Amino acid sequence: MKKLLISCLLIAVNTFVFAQKVSPKFNQKEVERIISTLASDKMQGRASFTPYIDKAANFISTEFKKIGLKTFNNSGSYLQSFKMVQPKTIKTIATWNQQPLNENHIIAFTSRPELKINETSGYEKVFIKASDNFFTVARQLIPGKKNCLVMVDSEHAKKFDRLNYLKEYLFKSENSVVFVLTNEEPKTFSIEISHEIKELKLANVVGVLPGKKLKNEYVIFSGHYDHLGIEKPINGDSIYNGANDDASGITAIISLAKYYKELNNNERSIIFVAFTAEEIGGFGSQYFSNQLDPQKVAAMFNIEMIGTESKWGTNSAYITGYEKTNMGEILQKNLKGTNFTFYPDPYTEQQLFYRSDNATLARKGVPAHTISTSKMDNEPNYHKSSDEVKTLDLTNMNNIIKSIAISAGTIISGKDTPTRVDASQLK
Template sequence: MKKVIGYTLLLCSTHVYAQKHINIRVEDVSKTISVLASDSLQGRKVFTPEIDKAAQYIAEAFQQAGLKPLKGNSFLQSFSMVSATQESLTAKSNGTEVDPQKIVLITSKPQITLSSHNLSIEKITATDNFFSKAIQFAASDKDLLVVVDPAFADRFPRLSMLKRSFFQSAASVAFVLGDVDTQNLTITASHNIKEHQLANVVGILPGKKKADEYVIFSAHYDHLGIGKPVNGDSIYNGANDNASGTTAVIELAKYFKAKGDNERTLIFAAFTAEESGGFGSQYFSKQLPPEKVVAMLNIEMIGTDSKWGKNSAYITGFEKTDLGTILQKNLKGTDFNFYPDPYPDQQLFYRSDNATLARLGVAAHTISTSKMDNEPNYHKPSDEVSTLDLENMTAIIKAIALSAKSIIAGTDTPSRVDTSDLR
């Protein structure tokens, strides 16, 4: 018994020692996040010079850390988006005029006429996650007519936000509020289509014995930019959302490169356009064979204490794979805890940048501390570095590094997401 107790105490002390001696320093965390959330970057809004500056800063950080680009010679993973300004839209059902406010059309075509007879029909029901399903349908590669349950009538106009930016596509998707007769519906519309350039920032650390198996650490680096002034401040800095997650990705890249013992290939990704519909992560996910992605740890808003206080965070979709259990196991003996997502009604698992790969079966989860029922600075100009707990944030980044060790070493492989309920 004494030997068992002694061994247990030794194991616990080893874990505590390992956590304390992970070389991720609060000084470095502070320096990185202070740049990303500075007024000079003006909130890192998509399609602005400032988000380009943020991307360049992250790319330089990856280069200095010793990463390699995912493809080619650049850390920037560039892609095109289009935006559509509607100039006119008319609709008729059985010869009767339909209120155009009850239709939102996503299209890359300047002129288009759609008939319900030639469209695949889908539905967003009252029990669905409205925006998650809408984003999924908006990315369709075939023409769709999506009937939206009248229960979402108050949210329906917000679908027009999807027209601000989307991937160029030969397909068009018409969302129609459910009280419209869609049996003989014809929609005619004209749009002014503009093309825009965006870029994720992606670097890799090649693995050794299992180089063709990938572990991803990710976060989005965009935010809201300049907005409505509050107490004289119009810059929505996005320190917690999500300069905190991006900082974690940069610091983890530096740490694992210095450690130099990863058996699996590590990919570090900073996504653009999360606030606009998750387009950066959608594009990124299409560049990788999902069967080669072992795990994705997406990091979203870790700058404030969780509902359990310090040294804790939660994992979205905890029950969908055993990744969370593996992370918990690797933290035994430390004073840090990962918990299941305490906000299941928010359906966070499919609302962040992990969602695209999760829908493809990857053990892709988001780690966060955000109190979804009480984050006073969320999407406000007051989301600044001064409101964050950088000591605790550093502890979270260290915990992520330690908890992922067996996955990175190739000794643990998380189970896959059951995607049968998504078909």
């Protein structure tokens, strides 16, 4: 009887130890359920500012709640809401050193219906010189952290009008930034602009898995949940479902949240965020990034378009901005012994590092990269109504999500910390 009890005890101990070593599984049926919901015709392409993107946000929120994630900053809601404005210029009257100023030489970024300023208004004067990178400087000023009068050297005349593309949607702000194409600093000036202002609402979806010993250090997993909505019909289909772009990324985020919650050993806190409005300017990631201290973010995994095979086939993906930090090296080290490979971005001429939701935090020095498999030189369904679940390789996609989870392990545990991006070298 005594020997029997000892044997049973040993079996129980071995079973417990084995159970402790077994990681949670990634269920392909769950992957299919999530992506099929997000990319269904019922979501109508998840365009920003439509009821359908709200429907998608509610679905993601429900998934986060089922998993048991906390809300960001204990807000009580997974929705991180913010406002945008859409200004339409109605009338412009201006003088510069008491001479009429061409209205085409003025572009104002403002939330005010009526903007009237002159030399006594207290606007800070900023100069964009001929030798400056025009859009780099302009992007730094446009968030409207203070009132600015920006004088743009005439060498940038051919680029000046392109500022209007950045003006279609603006964050709601009390401050205004006025660009004037001129080489002459004014002693006196008067600018009066009337706008029709339309206020719009957006929301990111954010869930948090608090860390243990390093709970004030963060690892971010992100993707964008918006797409193009209803567009010009192709073969009779006008719904641009965005299955690969980027319901695949959001499916990965939800799957990873469930995995790390079940694993329950993350030393660093993990933030899972589904960004809105990526397709119209990356506004969701811009807003989110401004709510964080970038020095506390150890790494950001932005996941976009992982539903198709990469140019190297299955069991592979690429990392944008691979050379800017050693994060890719860490991920590949953690995958030693597997058949999965992370490659550097093969499409550097397309500037993908700057075109996705990783860019805002990367510009603040965070090792923030996008993981993708999309063949950007030959992805047949990109931004088309044919981007549907049936075109994706869900088995490979499930393996990619699993590989991301494994490769991020030492960063989440705090054992590894990627080197920072040299923000001074970014565009």
